[in-house]
Amino acid sequence: MKKLSYVLFGITAAAFSAFTYQPKEEGIKLPSGFSAQVFASEVGEARHLTVTPQGNVYVKLAKLNNGSGIVLLQDADKNGKSEKRSSFGTYTGTGMALSGNYLYASSDEEVFRYALDANGMVADPAHPERIVTGLINRRQHASKSITLDNKGNIYVNIGAYANACQEKDRTKGSPGRMPCPILDSAGGIWQFNAAKLNQTYGDGKRYATGLRNVVGLDWNKQNDQLFVMQHGRDQLFQLYPELFDAKQSAELPAETMYAIKPGDNCGWPYAYYDQLQKKKILAPEYGGDGKKSGGENAIDPAVAFPGHMAPNGLLFYTGHLFPERYRNGAFIAFHGSWNRAPEPQKGYFVAFVPFKDGKPSGEWEIFADNFAGTQNIQSPGQAQHRPCGLAEGPDGALYVSDDVKGTIYKITYRGK
C-alpha cells in the first residue's frame, strides 16, 4: 500500500516536472506559453460562469451582492479586463449554463432560463422562465449544478444530503441505512426538458444514481455523453479509526470522474473507489473493512484523483487558442480540501486530463496552480482564492472563477 503510493507519487511528480512553471500575474502558475489575467475582481461569491459568443461573461453567485445573484461582465475594448458590470436575479445558487439563445441559472431548489438577444444580452432580467421547481434542499450538498446536451435536455445534479447515508449523519458507530432512502430524490443526476416550464421530479428522469455530490459536470460533444465529477465521502478515519489512519483517510476515497450512460449507478453510499487499490471498496457503514470489494452494480470511474480536493468545475475544451493537446480534453477546477486535516490540505488548482475520442488518453496533471497564494495549506481559510467554475470564451480563452474574493481569471496562450 505504502510502496504503491510512493510509486504513484513518483509518477505524478515526474509528470509535473515536465512543465516549467513560471509565476504569472496574481501569482497563478501555468505551463510555459500561457498567461493569466484578472478579468474582474470582487464580483461576489462567484460559482459557475458561462461566456456567450459575443464574449459576455455571466457569473452565478452563492450570496447576493448588492441584492443580485447573477453578474454580467463585459469587455468591450477586448483588453482582457472587464470594464462594464451589471447584475440581476434575486436568488443565490451555483448553476450557470448556455444553450442556444438561452442562459440557464439555478438556485438550490429551482432552474430558470433567460432569453438572450442578438447581442447576447438578457432581454428581460426580471422575468425568467421557471424550468424546474421543488428540488430537495437540505443544505448539505444543496447546489444544483446544470449542463445541457444538444437534444433539448438539461441535466441537474441533486446532491445527497448526507456524507454516507448513516442512520445518524457523520456519527461514529452509526450504521448505513439499507436501502438508502436518500437516493429516491437525491444522490444523482436528473434529466429534464430544457424548454418545458415548471417541471418537478415527476416530469424528470433519474439519469444517473449513486452520486454523493456533483458540482462540476459537462456534456462531452465529441462522443455525446455526460461527464460528472463526484465529491467522494468524508471522514473514513474519524468514523472508523480502527480501519483507517489519518494519512489513508486524507488520500481516500478518490475524487472521481464518471462517463455516464443513462441509468448508470456510481455506487454511493454502498461503495467508494480506492485509487490506490484501483477498485471499488465496500463502504464501512455497510460492512466494509477498507479491503473488501463492493459496488458490483456500479460503474468504474473514467479518472480517479486523490481524495477530498473538491472538484467544483468541469469543462471540455473545444477551442483552438490552446495547443492541440488540450483540444477536447477536460479541465477540472479543484476548490481545495478540508477533510485532509491533520495532514496538509490539497487541491486549490485547475487540473487537466487529455482526451482522445471522448476517453481519457493520459494521466491528469496540474494546469493552473497557486490560487491559494501559499504553499502547505493547513486549513481552507488560509487560501486567498479557491477555483470553482470554468468556462470557455469565443476566442478560446479559459475563464476560472474564485468564490473567496470573487476574482475572475482569464487564461490565454501566446506561444513559446
Add this chain to the structure above:
Amino acid sequence: MVKLFVVAVLCFISLTTMGQKRTELQSSIARGKAVFENTCLACHQADASGVPNLAPPLIKTSFVLGDKTKLINIILNGLKDVEIDGERYDNPMPAFDYLTDNEVADVLTYVRNNFNNKAGGVKADEVAIVRKSKKKE
C-alpha cells in the same frame, strides 16, 4: 508582630490556592487539547478557523465565548441549520455524547482559552447537570 505574621500566612494561603486553581485550569487545557485533536480538528481545523460555508470557526464567536450550557448542549446533541454570527454552515455536527463529562469540560475549557479566545473554564459537574437534564427530556 503577631498581626504581621497572620497577614503573611493569609497571603501565603491565598497565593497557594490561586496557584492551585491556575494549575487545575492549565491541566484541564492540556487534556482538552488532546480531545480537540482527536475529535474536533478534522472539521474545525488545526487553527480552529473552520471551513468556509461548511463548519464554523471557533475563534471569538458569540457561541464559543457565550453561555456554557448552550455550548455543552452543542457537544452532547450536535448542531444543524443554525446561523452563527450571521453566517450559515451546511455540514451538520453530530452528537459527541460518548465523550465523558471530564472530556467535554476539558475540550470546552481548551477552546475557550485558546485561538485568541478568553472565557471561563467549564467544569465536569456543569456538564453532568446538562447531560442529566437532557436525559429527562
